[in-house]
Amino acid sequence: MTTRRLYYDDAFQTEFTARIMYCEVLPPDVSSGITGNAWSLILDRTAFYPTSGGQPNDLGKIGDSNVLDVRDAGDEILHVVDRRPEDPDVKGCIHWPRRFDHMQQHTGQHLLSAMFQERFGRPTVSFHLGAEICTIDLRGPEPTDEILEGAERAANRIIFEDRPVTVRYGTAEQLAELGVRKEVDRQGILRAIEIESADLQPCGGTHVKGTGQIGIILVRRCAKIRQDWRVEFVCGGRAEKTAGRDFQLLRQVAESLSCVPEDVVSSASRAVGERDANFKTLRSTLECLASAEAALALQSAPPRPNGLRIVSRILDELPPEYISLFATAVAKTEKTVALVAAKEGGQLLFAQHPSARNDMNALLKRVQERFGGKGGGTSDFARGKLSDTSRLEMALAFAREELSVN
């Protein structure tokens, strides 16, 4: 039995009556999001659009049942519902906001793809209508900003002209004569959608009546996907929401930069410039501080009988990079070893002047064997981390002892 597709003739029909021709219980199917009891219905006629051609299915009600999914099964359309209707004669009602949104996006896609093809020779090889955004994949070289803007502008001009969008029927040969370039495998009478003087495509989907109902098209990002270029876009109500959200974001950024939205670019680059300058100042200040502290530390670390000086220190409440600056500053003095740890995070850093003739990496490994942790380095500079930060003191004492023994 063939289901009559009411949306073929009138995509604006939201209510209809029909007779149930077939009804069966469906097993739970987690992969399609149906976890509870469900029934599959076939009606003699329907206004429900099934998922196909990149456009998602409609939702709505059949009698008292909620429609969970609508599937294209060749000549028939399967309606997955959450309960079995009692009466074989039912009234169907589709959720119009969802359907109209799909019609805006889908018709917008016809128009945008036509502009990419006609004006810039970029054919569309696939279309996806997502919950938030729509995408088309274009074949050919990377579309420049001029191409993306040019196609968007040309499509919007046709939207402003409110050209009729009409359904045409004909055989593949007849449609080819009318200018349909797409190869169609299906036999018999085909359905095509025409946007006056702009596009003619074979399509079984639902469309608006005139381009004005698309509202507006906003082209968003373009990114390479395998061999093609994926262009993101939104139409109509989605474009309205997107533009509103964009401005909201802009206002939030402006507020955090304490400027008006028009000045965010200059304010942001000024803030980044200041941040970079402050970073440099901080870095040189820390280097000065590290040299001064290293000099003081060396004064209170007299050489041992073998001539080796050991500076051992646990640092607290300083930027993480300071530990390395301090250890490096200490190890600039001949025959000196720096054993430094950061209280926060348990970082360990062993550095030596090459004349000290120890092996910092080996020393760190011995500490790790005893106290646990990870890290490594060279004979002059090794960096690691202790698993248990409460044992830092003990770990440094152990390292000092190891140096005395060797």
Ligand SMILES: [Zn+2]
């Ligand atoms: Zn279509």
